[in-house]
Amino acid sequence: MRILVVGAGAIGGYFGARLLKAGRDVTFLVRSRRAAQLAKTGLVVKSPLGDIDIQNPPVISAEALREPFDLIILSCKAYDLDGAIDSFAPAVGPDTAILPLLNGMRHLDALDARFGAAHVLGGLCAISTALDPEGRILHFGNFHNLAFGERGCVGSKQVAAIETALLNAGFDARRSGKILQDMWDKWAFIASAAGITCLMRAAAGDIAAAGASDLATSLVDECASIAAENGYGPSEAALARSKTMLTAPGSEFVASMLRDVERGAPTEGDHILGDLLSRKVAGQDPKSLLRIAYAHLKAYEARRAREAAAAKPPPTRS
Ligand SMILES: NC(=O)C1=CN([C@@H]2O[C@H](COP(=O)(O)OP(=O)(O)OC[C@H]3O[C@@H](n4cnc5c(N)ncnc54)[C@H](OP(=O)(O)O)[C@@H]3O)[C@@H](O)[C@H]2O)C=CC1
Numbered sequence: 001m002r003i004l005v006v007g008a009g010a011i012g013g014y015f016g017a018r019l020l021k022a023g024r025d026v027t028f029l030v031r032s033r034r035a036a037q038l039a040k041t042g043l044v045v046k047s048p049l050g051d052i053d054i055q056n057p058p059v060i061s062a063e064a065l066r067e068p069f070d071l072i073i074l075s076c077k078a079y080d081l082d083g084a085i086d087s088f089a090p091a092v093g094p095d096t097a098i099l100p101l102l103n104g105m106r107h108l109d110a111l112d113a114r115f116g117a118a119h120v121l122g123g124l125c126a127i128s129t130a131l132d133p134e135g136r137i138l139h140f141g142n143f144h145n146l147a148f149g150e151r152g153c154v155g156s157k158q159v160a161a162i163e164t165a166l167l168n169a170g171f172d173a174r175r176s177g178k179i180l181q182d183m184w185d186k187w188a189f190i191a192s193a194a195g196i197t198c199l200m201r202a203a204a205g206d207i208a209a210a211g212a213s214d215l216a217t218s219l220v221d222e223c224a225s226i227a228a229e230n231g232y233g234p235s236e237a238a239l240a241r242s243k244t245m246l247t248a249p250g251s252e253f254v255a256s257m258l259r260d261v262e263r264g265a266p267t268e269g270d271h272i273l274g275d276l277l278s279r280k281v282a283g284q285d286p287k288s289l290l291r292i293a294y295a296h297l298k299a300y301e302a303r304r305a306r307e308a309a310a311a312k313p314p315p316t317r318s
């Protein structure tokens, strides 16, 4: 099975490296800056579950893509989705399956519109990773789960082959018979986790130390109720897991979005918090915590844009 991993960032780089190490046929679709970095340092993963160092990993640029791949694993950020879709489109043939690992749900609509829903699997990953300044992938914590599955008709031959490729590849992969519910569960959780850790600029344990864990659980309840209004309410067990994770005393857990904010990078605030907020069926509450968390991220983005514009030299007259 020929696998194209779109983006060798924190997620694509991590799972792609594990797949390569397990002997799978993997190529990374990368842009020029990342290609140069990988040529210099190799594809390096630092993980409590085992380091990886692959020199000269197989990479390809969008311009060189000519032939279809069997499986495309999509791991860009939501704000890069349109560009990524244009880049990997030449790799989508009649039998290609696309497995997106982005948080949130809205990307499914964009992928369906461009390639047709029959090509697009549901997918998610639960892992905590980030790139360091040299482009090495740092894995925090001790979980690295990936779930995938058909969203419509179940039991295709293609997905059975994908299962064979992804299982036993050095991470916990699972084919799900209810992938849309799993994605909503993850979405409601990540919106709560990103919302509260970005709002507080702190890890779950620090929020607990401040006596503010009730805010974390209120946000979990609010996000879960929006999921329920849309027909995908989390189970009691999933709800309890989310609350435990976001209120554990001493926990250093933060959402990857807080790491983005702390390094002054763009965020997926629109895709993860804004889109969930917009799907609230019951009337909007102006004092909702989700709205406050989203407004906080929008204000951060507005400040980023203003400061970037101020730092830009004025255009020169010819
Ligand atoms: N990091 C984490 O812990 C988790 C992240 N997620 C989700 O996974 C998704 C990816 O996040 P993450 O890996 O952290 O993000 P990163 O920013 O680390 O990686 C994204 C990568 O996509 C690449 N990319 C974007 N557009 C293109 C393109 N047109 N062609 C080729 N490569 C492209 C970027 O390349 P370039 O270097 O050129 O910019 C970058 O390397 C997000 O939706 C996130 O929410 C889910 C679970 C956990």
Ligand SMILES: CC(C)(CO)C(=O)C(=O)O
Pocket: 103, 125, 126, 127, 128, 190, 193, 254, 255, 256, 257
């Ligand atoms: C919550 C977590 C770590 C789970 O994978 C995540 O998705 C993120 O931080 O972006």
